[in-house]
Amino acid sequence: MAMQFPDTFDVIVIGGGHAGTEAAAAAARMGASTLLLTMSVETIGAMSCNPAIGGIGKSHLVREIDALDGVMARATDRAGIQFRVLNGSKGPAVRATRAQADRVLYRQAVREALEHTPNLKIFQQSVVDLVIDADHVAGVITQMGLTFRAPAVVLTTGTFLGGRIHVGLEQQPGGRAGDPPSNALAERLRALPLRVDRLKTGTPPRIDGRSVDFSVMEVQPGDEPVPVMSLIGSAEEHPQQVPCHITHTNARTHEIIRAGLDRSPLYTGVIEGTGPRYCPSIEDKVVRFEGKQSHQVFVEPEGLTTPELYPNGISTSLPFDVQLALVRSIKGFEQAHITRPGYAIEYDFFDPRDLYHSLETRVIEGLFFAGQINGTTGYEEAAAQGLLAGINAARKVAGQPSWCPRRDEAYLGVLVDDLVSRGTNEPYRMFTSRAEFRLRLREDNADLRLTAIGHELGVVSDGRMGAFLTKARAIDDLRERLRTIRVAPGSATALSVEHALGERISKDTDAFTLLRRPALHIDALCRVLNLPLAALDVAQQVEIMSKYDGYIARQDEEIARIRRHEQLMLPVDLDYARIDGLSSELKQKLTHARPENLARAAHIPGITPAALSLLLVHARKHQASA
């Protein structure tokens, strides 16, 4: 049946996973008439892997999505059944929130958010082809021959492109256990002049909690007071809280695994895709770290209404008989019943170096890629990209220039810049050590970094902006107030601060600078100074600003230089091969990356100051002669 759908859309999003839902919601919030196409409305917002949101580096992304009014953090607050703060004993920049989520509640929360978003329509149908006019995307064609037209299309197909599932030496096509892959679309996309490669990821076998002996495992309760994911959320939104458990593999488990390696698709060469270095399968861990006697297994509940468990730490693609034996060798799992076998999945991804920072492909105008299709792993990484692609798809249609946060503004900026400038050869996951400006990219200040920008872009509602402005003003007021309070040695103020602090004040200073001392906390300071106690988030923010002050100031110089370099655009048609004085390796890297400006060129591995000077001069020459 060939039929053209009567309505034309501004933006079409293909895929209802974490990237797709944020992309569709963001484009619709921006005012674009948006269509979300999904293979199944029932799996919108599905968590295909472990039932958790957040973690170090990842929760930073979730807060940024939230600061831009996205869906993920609020859905987590409504679905989270165990919340913890990681790195609680370390400084605020590396503190992170992690939540176990009830799969069903999470899916419902996401779907509900989409169904309440104006400008957004959902349609259940698998996409088999793109409509391309010359070098511009014009729409999509679905399985039943329906054509939907739109000048911008966001592709968020996850692991479904050419997906192949491995259990032992058996394999079958699949996008996720139980769902078919998108092979027709994969074939069409492979025909585009984009570099494509294979990656691999895996999941552990799921276990029926009724067959598990929790009494022999370590209990891991959530934190008190219960953390909250969204900056405007509250713990009252959370459903009932439950604990996780921890158990360990042992020598026998490892024996069983070694004995099964001859039937492992990983170790017999059946799987060609590269897996992540940081999330190895249990067989990988046993082989690579032979000396390690035991590995942790986090036993995570899948939800409140199901006894199913997710044993995090034993992802495997060994044959089912080996899976069963290895699971049952683990303490507490002796009688375990496996509800779903673990598997590895190989899938197509497109080299993200073929994208602009807007996540638009360089070869087809109006076509955007977000999520695992770009070589990332993780719900949070996918959602963050989806949000960005949705924003930029809407801006494209509205004739506005694209937007991407800088590396010093957001983890989202680090994520996209790493992908687009350097590419990846393993599923890319966020870590705080990837962010050179880590100290300023904190969970606690995501709104200060992004909400005002988001409001200007049109992706943040007036309501959230209003609440944000109140908070931001309170922070400014308190900080300025402290700056104006002089603390002279020997003065009454100094004496009472010395008393509270147990340290001497030997230099004339102000109260804000004084707060830099590690031992001094803001509530103690405010009490001594007879200042009214500020709201918790405001007071915390001012204290963090003070504690990090010197470090941030030093980074400011570096950032100022980078920003100036960002203004220096490099012509797209600059012929790097003909620039004398660049090494042939750099010529090749620059030709591949085609950096948009000098700051991005500076980020290419191996670049030298002299090479940057050369680029600058040649860019100027190019401009002058054009």
Place this chain on the structure above:
Amino acid sequence: MAAKRSASADEAGARGGGLEHDTIAAIATPPGRGGIGIVRVSGPAATTIAERITGTRPTPRHAALVEFRDADDGLIDRGIVLHFARPASFTGEDVIEFHGHGGPVVMDLLLAACLSFGARMARAGEFSERAFGNGKIDLVQAEAIADLIASTSQAGARSAMRSLAGEFSRHIEALAAAIVDLRLYVEAAIDFPEEEVDFLAEGEVGARLDAIAADLGRLRRTANQGALLTEGFELVIAGRPNAGKSSLLNRLARHERAIVTEVPGTTRDVLIERIELGGLPLVIVDTAGLRASPDRVEQEGVRRARAAVAGADHVLFLFDPQVSEDPLSAAKAEGLNMGRLTLVENKADLSGLRVGWVRDGPPPVVRISALTGAGIDALEQHLKRIAGYRDDEGGFSARRRHLAALAQVAEALTAARQAMDEGRSGELVAEDLRRAHDALGEIVGAVTSDALLGEIFGRFCIGK
């Protein structure tokens, strides 16, 4: 140094304008040439730096005779300070020139004083680059700048390679390895707190930090004494065995340094001689004769000779006209770079031909007798010409650049230790270690965060 640097940053922030907001400095005259040496400073902090060094604020377009003093108020030299005010200066920024006595030590101290007062080392061609950025140079001149940067970055790479050879390089590599190893633990503890990894206890982080700082301190002391870094224009004498290379070295050095015999293959190793030619520091490397030899020791000598040739600023290929080999083909066969080559025809005392300049080249040809000294004058004139044209990116600058980078590493390590002592949280110590690592990256090449993560995943079993 940190406090002084931030003072200049304020200055930079207040002034604005122009493309870059930091202040750069470099020795603007070739080392050793002539009686006067110039250190040039450009940028918003230039006048402040002049004031710190001379004690008075300079008046635009007036030459003043002043004393140059360092941060500890030590007298460096007496000379002239010139101020070219923006935007009429060559770069379009405030430019200060210190004209002092041209010896390398004075120039080095003067540049070091500028750096300590907030300037940073200029990159190759950076003054011109700023001039171009500020519209002071036209398109044709821009071509020339691009060429200059291209060629000087190659020269810089050569001299960096040379100063990184041997002992110094081994120390730097050990230092880099120790910092990577420490960062590995510090970063893993931040990104993977849930893993069962034996992270370093705080005390151990401190102990390792102290050990690294102590090693760095020793290295900086030795490097400052100049013991580890060669500087000067490096001239390599190469040629077939018995062409007279060692005789030429002795002639140039004017004393018996190399053992000269009539047995081919006498020089089995690489001899290095430092001489001054009209105030120009030259490093002369005499190499084993280039030939296939069954002798293991001589083979090693030949290997070292070829390495020396590869790192040289210029090569004198010496040949004996009585040997029936075409010298140009022989030089080409050895892979010598035609742009950095002079052919020297030796043994004019035997051939009886007229000594001196034979032709301009490329490559140029000079005829001499190393034995009698005839024609050496012409050769020396030629050497002064090529070495004198060298820009400020030679070994001299490479050495200063490395020392500046090591000073930054030291500053960051001190800050890390201080943060620990004050009980600041781990991510701040990690930030100082990152800065230390970045500064070291200026010498050994940057380490990406992804590479560091790779090390972490290789070392520890991480991931659920």
